[in-house]
Amino acid sequence: MxxxxxxxxxxxxxxxxxxxxxxxxxxxxxxxxxxxxxxxxxxxxxxxxxxxxxxxxxxxxxxxxxxxxxxxxxxxxxxxxxxxxxxxxxxxxxxxxxxxxxxxxxxxxxxxxxxxxxxxxxxxxxxxxxxxxxxxxxxxxxxxxxxxxxxxxxxxxxxxxxxxxxxxxxTMQAELEALGAALTTPVRPVLAVVGGAKVSSKIDLLENLVKKVDMLVIGGGMANTFLAAKGKDVGKSLCEHDLADTATRILKAAEASGCEIILPVDAVVAREFKAHAANETVSVDEVPADAMILDVGPASIATVVAAIDKAKTLVWNGPLGAFEIEPFDKATVAAARHAAERSKAGALTSVAGGGDTVAALNHAGAAEAFSYVSTAGGAFLEWLEGKDLPGVSALQA
Missing domain, CATH: 3.40.50.1260 (Phosphoglycerate kinase, N-terminal domain)
Known part of the structure; x- marks a missing residue:
């Protein structure tokens, strides 16, 4: 613009x-x-x-x-x-x-x-x-x-x-230039990492991204809804089972657009949601009925890292697991630090923002090395959703 x-x-x-x-x-x-x-x-x-x-x-x-x-x-x-x-x-x-x-x-x-x-x-x-x-x-x-x-x-x-x-x-100029570089005129391949608790809060975001990016990592509680839609038993994990049709629709839209969806293949599960709770790593096909997924496992981390290595542009919104409590911050920290290293080396343009993203990247010690970290929250999300922002439109020359 x-x-x-x-x-x-x-x-x-x-x-x-x-x-x-x-x-x-x-x-x-x-x-x-x-x-x-x-x-x-x-x-x-x-x-x-x-x-x-x-x-x-x-x-x-x-x-x-x-x-x-x-x-x-x-x-x-x-x-x-x-x-x-x-x-x-x-x-x-x-x-x-x-x-x-x-x-x-x-x-x-x-x-x-x-x-x-x-x-x-x-x-x-x-x-x-x-x-x-x-x-x-x-x-x-x-x-x-x-x-x-x-x-x-x-x-x-x-x-x-x-x-x-x-x-x-x-600040406005930097934000518009960063977002333009991320989605409007990006250097491909483009990778989006989207995490967080609920699919219901990010339906518009996901539906827009699958049309614009080459790879999409889905993590956090959102991933559980997609896993369940694919027939996986996610035990007592946070999951919006009523959105199975929505998840399936997004998966089909991604396939039609040539966007690769990356979901967890293994998970760190626990019976309690608290720091240092007893936990184990299992395949997403073997989640115990009495356990909840609190982070993705090492095989999934490796897949995300490999996607970051392939990407030239990264858009990040939301954590991959319950990063607020150890040891369920490992995936978010590992992926964020790898993206930071690639960004610092000049191999990746990385733009992040919205929700818990800034806190997660700061927790990982990775925020400063990202190309741009937005503190905008709702405006950042609406931009990613492809919506018109009145305050931006009014500035157009």
Whole structure:
């Protein structure tokens, strides 16, 4: 897709740049406990400020449902942002009206301000014209650096892009380029690794991927549903038996598209779902009736590693087993580390994100070596599902 980036912005002196960012960070007692999302937007803020822009940040926090909720104020986040940015960040107690305008009007070239939670107004999520107009009146240019919110047609993600010259920030640009390299114009063969608990939450994802990738590894609890659909007894494993027809349909669609489906051939089973529970490795044809599959076995790991070796592009979403508890993290760790090694060597373009994926890759110590790791969650998944993202579409040049 074609879109304007910060490269298309030169002299910004005195220009008010409304910049949509994702500052929906985890908090505990008014303290930010994970600053990843803050760190992701720093390059865009610094670049805009460095070009003399008056940077006006827009963000949401939580789900206040159109009401001002004290616990969902961005005031504590403004303080944390200032610390990470290394410069003052002015804060406005509203994102429209006199409170917002007085703060914006007081900005000098290169100054930064954060406006209060956009979701304190019902017009934000409804993308109401009057609300979007009110916010737009505070700026001259719009920059969207919040891919994570781009799947929502809200005033601050879609409406503003229709009212002001619109550009992608550096985080948005990196995300779009990474996803484009993964699915739109990938170097083949393309491998997708999809794990997680339930097929029901990823039907659209699987149906889209089998049409676009060359190999698809299915792991986690999802794999049990596919194994059951193929006539395997998965014992007491997490399994959506009522989706057998859906699984069969996906398998047939993959065959018709020439996509190789890779399912476990062996499994690590236990009678209890707890760390270091007594376990054994068995063939998927011999899962005990009183046991549950908690990870894939060494033969399956070898198959996944071999697929990674064949691939030139990898898309990863979801763990292969119950990675949160040892020793059922072995498959996820082994596969992630191998993909990281291949990526570091320049032999693989690897893009990962969504759900527990980031946590799983961090657990494996592999995240930093992946080509790109998205923290976008829902937007990342909807992109993989082939859905239109309003906040992205609105940026198209």
């Amino acid at each position: 074609s879109f304007k980036s910060l490269d298309d912005l030169d002299d910004l002196s005195g220009r008010r740049v409304l910049t949509r960012v994702d500052l929906n960070v985890p908090m505990d007692g008014g303290r930010v406990t994970d600053a990843t999302r803050i760190e992701r937007v720093l390059p865009t803020i610094r670049e805009l400020a460095g070009k003399g822009a008056r940077v006006v940040l827009l963000a949401h926090f939580g789900r206040p449902k159109g009401q001002a909720v004290a616990d969902m104020s961005l005031a504590p986040v403004a303080k944390a942002l200032s610390e990470h940015l290394g410069r003052p960040v002015a804060f406005a107690s509203d994102c429209i009206g006199d409170a917002a305008r007085s703060v914006v009007d007081a900005l000098g070239d290169g100054d930064v301000a954060l406006l209060e939670n956009t979701r304190f107004h019902a017009g934000e999520e409804k993308n109401e014209a009057a609300f979007a107009d009110a916010v737009a009146s505070l700026g001259d240019i719009y920059v969207n650096d919040a891919f994570s919110a781009a799947h929502r047609a809200h005033a601050s993600t879609e409406g503003l892009a229709r009212r002001l010259p619109a550009h992608a920030g550096r």
